[in-house]
Structure formats: structure tokens, C-alpha cells
Amino acid sequence: MGIWIGRGRKARQTYGFDDVALVPGNVTIDPEDVDVTWRIGNIEVDIPIIASAMDGVVDTKFAIEMGKLGGLAVLNLEGLQCKYDNPEEQLKKIVAAPKETVTNILQEIYQEPVKDKLVVKRIEEIKSAGVKAAVSATPPNAERFGDIAREAKVDVFVVQSTVTTVQHLSSQYKTLDFTSFCKKMDMPIIVGNTVSYEASLELMETGIDGLLIGVGPGAACTTREVLGIGVPQITATCDAAAARDTYFKRTGRYVPIITDGGMRGGGDLCKAIAAGADAVMIGSAFAKADEAPGKGFHWGMATPSILLPRGTRIEVGIMGTLKEILLGPARYDDGSQNLVGALKNSMGSCGARNIREMQECEMIVAPSIRTEGKTHQRAQSVGMGK
DSSP, rough: OOEEEETTEEEOOOOOGGGGEEESSSSSGGGGGOOOEEETTTESSSSHHHHHSSSSTHHHHEEEEEEEETTTEEEEEEEETTTOHHHHHHHHHHHOOOOOTTHHHHHOOOOOOOOOOHHHHHHHHHHHTTSSEEEEGGGGHHHHHHHHHHTOOSSEEEEEOOOOOSSOOOOOOOOOHHHHHHHOOOSEEEEEEEEEEEHHHHHHTOSEEEEEEEEOSSBBBOHHHOOOOOOOOHHHHHHHHHHHHHHHHSSSSOOOEEEOOOOSSHHHHHHHHHHHOOOEEEEEEHHHHHHHHTTTTTEEEEOOOOSSOOOOEEOOOOOOOHHHHHHOOOOOOOOOOOOOHHHHHHHHTTOOBBBBHHSSEEEETTTTTTTTTTTTHHHHHHGGOO
């Protein structure tokens, strides 16, 4: 399997969003008749879209609005919202910082320790609005914040790092035992990130309820440049989906996979679902919302790292309200708005009545899909030529 890249060394061909396209079905369905709901543990969610746990995207107000519109937004418990009583002051500093010094400013601001009382306060703020509260922490801090979040009645807990495996070795700290952690927590546990069949299968066997797929594809992430690691998202999603299906056949327990990052608009979201995802996690598209705390700016979770920053601050601008981005009506022609509408229309064209059927639609390798017949759009920098 793979092609020769040198004497005695093969490499596997992999594919990203721009390399593939979906084939319309022999039967088509009215988009209004398709079902886009999905489940995480015992929770049913109206739309298969999660907002990333990034400080430029999710605060409590954003999480509440996302919940009211039918989705989930994950609050980063190790971010500004739980470090500062008034995080808006720090957000203004980040937004105003010159690009030459913004990384240093981020590093300084994020040195403030997390305050347990703010973890409780933020969860209570979200839940008081009558929506589901989802939060995240890194593996080394999952036990501490997991206990606090459980007491605060959080609905979904995410354990997230750049690369997550069951067999993590460290001489510096106690590694997280996912099996015992899942047994202790009485809410759905989502873990990530990973990209391989083997790692996905091992993580599912610990009892997790959902798995994040993707290493380095995010718009504000520089992991692939700094560390040289990553797998294009279509291949990573297909491999993880195969692990999910193997695990389901073996145990009868279904663990949804969530493609995390790299999606620029509705078309990429549809391709992620077709590749096997049950839901997607998106950051930069939501950083463009009026309600996003970054006010048109977006930065990766590893950007403030003191030792090795693996992200950057980017300006994405403000494109509209969260409702417009999720549900429309769309004011732009580039797929950045009405993501749910795009998914429903794509599912209808592929003849898929629900997410599981969309995962079975035909996919082709199509490297010319973005350029074929689009000469005028490229020349005029409109539509698909932007």
C-alpha cells in the first residue's frame, strides 16, 4: 500500500477536502425532509455542528446563542473566560496587539491561573439559559476540572490536546486514565484529537462517547508547520469512521466521530459528513460571527504556549450573525453562511435521508472540482475564485 518516495520507503496517498467531490444520488430528496440530528451519549442534538473551544469563538453568551439555535459550543476551561473575572479587557488587548508582538502578548495574558470559582460560574451562566453546557480541558487537567464541572452539572465534557492516545507516556506528570475517567463522569465524554484507525479504536475501547478527528488543519493552527505532523481531513475521517464501525460491530456501542477543523464552508462540511463524520467542529467560520468574543479575530489554542507556540492570530472579519452563519439567510455566495442549509441541500441531492445515509454516498477523487469551468470566477475573484 502506498507509493515509493525513496529507496526502501513508501508513503500512503491521502486526501483533503479539495481532492474529492460527492456524486449526486439516483434518488433526490426535498432538503426540508432530511434529518440532520445526531446523538452524543444520551443527548440528541438538532444540528451536527459544534463550535470549537477557542477563546476568539466561544464565551458564555456565544454558547447560549449556539444552544438556542440547535447546536453545541464548547467553552475552554483553561482559557480567558475562566482566568479573568472580566475577560473582555484581555480580549481587547489581543485584538489590538500588533502582529509582530501578538504571540508574546498572548503568552503573557495566558499565564494567569484558572480560578475554580469561574469554572463553576461560567457553566452556571450557560445552563441558566436553558441550553446544554459543553466544556473542555487538556488531559493533564481533566481530573481537576472534571470534578468541578461534574458538580456544576455540565452536560458534555471534552478532553482535548493536539494529539491524544491511550498510551501516553510521561515522566513529568500523571497521565490520564481514560477508562476510569469515563466511569467516574456521569455525562458524555468527547476525546481528541487523533487521525488514525488504530488510535481511534483504542480510544473508543476506553468508554468515550465521542472522538475528535484532526491534527493541524485549523485556520489558526500552525502545528503542521511547527511539528511536521498531520493527515488531510478526508483520509483521517475515513480511517476513524472505519474504526467506529469496527467497534460498533464488535460491541454494539456506537461512538460518533467529529471532524475537527479545516472546513472553510458548507461544501467542506458536507464532504466531512460523507467521509464518515457524525458531526463537525468548526472554529474560524464562527469567529466571523457578530457574537464571537474575538471581534473578527481568531487564534489557536496552542498559540499562547510558552515553550512552543503552534498557532497564530488571524483576522477573519465579521460576516454576520451566528444565526445567519448557521441557518441563513445567506448574504454571501461562498458557502460561509447557512451551513445547515448547505448540508440539507447536499444530503437531498445525494439522496440521503439522515446522517448515516449521507456517510454512504459516493465520493470521487476530483482534483479539478474547484477549477473546472470557473475561469471567469477566478479572473474576477468572485464565487469560487476568491
